[in-house]
Amino acid sequence: MFQYLVKRLLxxxxxxxxxxxxxxxxxxxxxxxxxxxxxxxxxxxxSEAKERLVxxxxxxxxxxxxxxxxxxxxxxxxFGKSFKDGRPASEKIIERLPATILLNVLSIILMLVIxxxxxxxxxxxxxxxxxxVLTVVVFVCFSAPVFWVALMLMxxxxxxxxxxxxxxxxSFDFSELSFFxxxxxxxxxxxxxxxxxxLGSFAVLSRYIRSGMLDVLKQDYIKTAYSKGLxxxxxxxxxxxxxxxxxxxxxxxxxxxGLIGGSFIIETVFSYPGMGRLGFDAIMARDYPVIMGxxxxxxxxxxxxxxxxxxxxxxxxxxxxxx
Amino acid sequence: MNxxxxxxxxxxxxxxxxxxxxxKNVSFNVKKGETFVIVGRxxxxxxxxxxxxxxxxxxxxGKIKSGSIFYRGxxxxxxxxxxxxxxxxxxxSMIFQDPQSYLNPVIKVGKQIAESFTIHNSQxxxxxxxxxxxxxxxxxxxxxxxxxxxxxxxxxxxxxxQRVLIAMAxxxxxxxxxxxxxxxxxxxxxxxxxxxxxxxxxxTLGLTLIMITHNMRIARRYSDTMAVMHNGEIVEIGNTExxxxxxxxxxxxxxxxx
Numbered sequence: 001m002f003q004y005l006v007k008r009l010l011x012x013x014x015x016x017x018x019x020x021x022x023x024x025x026x027x028x029x030x031x032x033x034x035x036x037x038x039x040x041x042x043x044x045x046x047s048e049a050k051e052r053l054v055x056x057x058x059x060x061x062x063x064x065x066x067x068x069x070x071x072x073x074x075x076x077x078x079f080g081k082s083f084k085d086g087r088p089a090s091e092k093i094i095e096r097l098p099a100t101i102l103l104n105v106l107s108i109i110l111m112l113v114i115x116x117x118x119x120x121x122x123x124x125x126x127x128x129x130x131x132x133v134l135t136v137v138v139f140v141c142f143s144a145p146v147f148w149v150a151l152m153l154m155x156x157x158x159x160x161x162x163x164x165x166x167x168x169x170x171s172f173d174f175s176e177l178s179f180f181x182x183x184x185x186x187x188x189x190x191x192x193x194x195x196x197x198x199l200g201s202f203a204v205l206s207r208y209i210r211s212g213m214l215d216v217l218k219q220d221y222i223k224t225a226y227s228k229g230l231x232x233x234x235x236x237x238x239x240x241x242x243x244x245x246x247x248x249x250x251x252x253x254x255x256x257x258g259l260i261g262g263s264f265i266i267e268t269v270f271s272y273p274g275m276g277r278l279g280f281d282a283i284m285a286r287d288y289p290v291i292m293g294x295x296x297x298x299x300x301x302x303x304x305x306x307x308x309x310x311x312x313x314x315x316x317x318x319x320x321x322x323x
Numbered sequence: 324m325n326x327x328x329x330x331x332x333x334x335x336x337x338x339x340x341x342x343x344x345x346x347k348n349v350s351f352n353v354k355k356g357e358t359f360v361i362v363g364r365x366x367x368x369x370x371x372x373x374x375x376x377x378x379x380x381x382x383x384x385g386k387i388k389s390g391s392i393f394y395r396g397x398x399x400x401x402x403x404x405x406x407x408x409x410x411x412x413x414x415x416s417m418i419f420q421d422p423q424s425y426l427n428p429v430i431k432v433g434k435q436i437a438e439s440f441t442i443h444n445s446q447x448x449x450x451x452x453x454x455x456x457x458x459x460x461x462x463x464x465x466x467x468x469x470x471x472x473x474x475x476x477x478x479x480x481x482x483x484x485q486r487v488l489i490a491m492a493x494x495x496x497x498x499x500x501x502x503x504x505x506x507x508x509x510x511x512x513x514x515x516x517x518x519x520x521x522x523x524x525x526x527t528l529g530l531t532l533i534m535i536t537h538n539m540r541i542a543r544r545y546s547d548t549m550a551v552m553h554n555g556e557i558v559e560i561g562n563t564e565x566x567x568x569x570x571x572x573x574x575x576x577x578x579x580x581x
Contacts, residue, residue, distance in 0.1 A: 217382075218382070219424065220419065220421065220424035220425045221424065221425055221426055221427040221428070222382065223379050223382055223419070223425065224419065224425045224426065224427075224488070224491070225427070226377075226378070226379060226382065226411070227377050227379060227411055227412060227416070227417045228411065228412035228438060228439045228442055228491065229408045229409065229410070229411040229412035229413060229442050229443060230408075230412075230438075230442055231404075231405070231408060232404075234442070238430075238438070239427050239430070242429050242430075243427070243428070243429055246429075316429070317428075317429060318428070318429060318475040318477070319428055319429075319475070319477050
């Protein structure tokens with residue numbers, strides 16, 4: 001197992017480098033350059049000044065030299081300074097992390113809490129009224145575009161009913177509130193984004209669990225369990241559940257990068273101060289260091305998530321042993 | 324004395340396109356202490372009869388259309404699920420054809436055997452449970468009890484897994500055992516060992532045995548009474564030796580002469 005882990009970690013290094021090459025390439029060949037946003041709307045800028053800026057950021061060099069310079073700095077954990085405001089890219093990313101993690105941890109928990117029982121129930125009571133209604137609900141949740149759902153919720157619960165604030169993470173007077181007031185403020189800001197980011201994944205996951213459970217309930221060892229005299233409840237909880245939930249490990253492992261990467265759409269629509277919006281703004285401004293920083297972190301976390309999922313799989317399923 | 328009486332049993336299966344009558348109007352009696360063998364090719368409905376007795380028809384998507392299954396004079400098909408639950412695994416047990424797939428892959432063997440006991444004896448202490456499991460393992464000639472107890476199914480051989488399933492089935496000293504093709508999927512050399520073990524347990528525990536097989540030699544060697552099934556119907560039934568000596572139905576002759 002330990003050997004396997006070391007091997008997997010070593011394999012990850014070329015993969016991460018490959019991902020950064022791709023990201024850097026795509027970014028470089030995308031129309032529009034970083035200095036455009038700084039200079040295009042400034043009528044007083046001279047072409048010499050423009051040249052100087054290009055030189056200053058090293059953008060005059062060929063793409064492979066730029067990439068090499070970037071890689072050398074990253075090797076010592078220096079992600080460079082944001083082109084936009086000169087602050088270190090790593091600092092900008094770390095500052096946005098907690099908000100995104102908070103949002104995504106809450107929605108993953110909510111997703112599991114709803115999707116697991118719902119998926120199991122609709123598998124056990126297949127084609128019941130509940131299962132049929134749920135199929136429609138899931139279909140709607142899955143098909144409705146996230147940005148549209150977000151806007152509808154903002155209109156209904158934010159504007160018409162006025163129950164929840166519709167943007168940001170805190171109110172402007174946040175710093176003056178008591179501890180209880182702060183918690184309340186934070187919670188009310190989180191309600192709509194959490195609901196929106198849970199809906200789609202809940203729909204997918206509950207279907208996953210339903211089909212996994214249906215598959216398990218057809219297995220021969222379920223017959224053995226019934227022939228021992230177990231009740232339906234005991235069969236489901238003692239024999240079927242663990243087998244049906246094994247694939248969940250992979251799904252949760254794969255959602256770890258989303259924890260950090262955030263959702264571009266949701267965070268942008270809700271003006272939520274997280275990684276997703278940072279990434280969106282960075283891409284719009286061609287802020288190379290920030291884009292690459294987010295890229296590297298996301299790639300690293302995706303691979304880490306995969307490895308963790310594989311390890312947990314081996315823990316949960318005795319048939320799997322890695323070498 | 325008849326321990327089991329099946330009267331006019333009909334079972335249907337719904338496939339995607341049609342309804343298949345898997346068992347049509349089957350009746351037979353099983354006497355206490357005998358070995359009753361149902362022979363027939365695959366698809367003849369012999370396993371469906373076993374499933375119906377064990378109340379497993381619904382899991383395969385089947386439905387019992389009509390008939391009755393009397394166990395000690397009480398109709399199993401008129402009982403509630405919970406009433407049948409008391410009998411299943413304690414008075415009536417079953418072992419299956421493919422030991423690999425009939426054991427839960429993610430639960431340790433010891434726990435799976437123990438469950439057969441605890442489900443019917445909720446007050447049992449841990450020591451008592453462990454003692455019973457070890458006894459059952461010894462009865463099926465798995466003497467390496469400690470290792471077997473802590474193994475997962477995939478760590479055991481096919482023969483060991485079938486012994487584990489048998490241990491599970493005899494955990495509560497049942498009076499009635501159904502063995503559905505108990506040697507399919509096992510090596511030829513292991514097959515005889517398993518059949519001899521079942522036969523030996525039948526004698527020492529005083530079991531009544533229903534065995535389902537497609538193998539005429541097994542049927543002749545181990546059974547007292549035999550029923551031949553073809554296309555969901557029993558075409559011939561009677562004393563095994565008499566049938567072999569003087570088969571009446573064409574299909575029986577065909578099976579014997581193969």
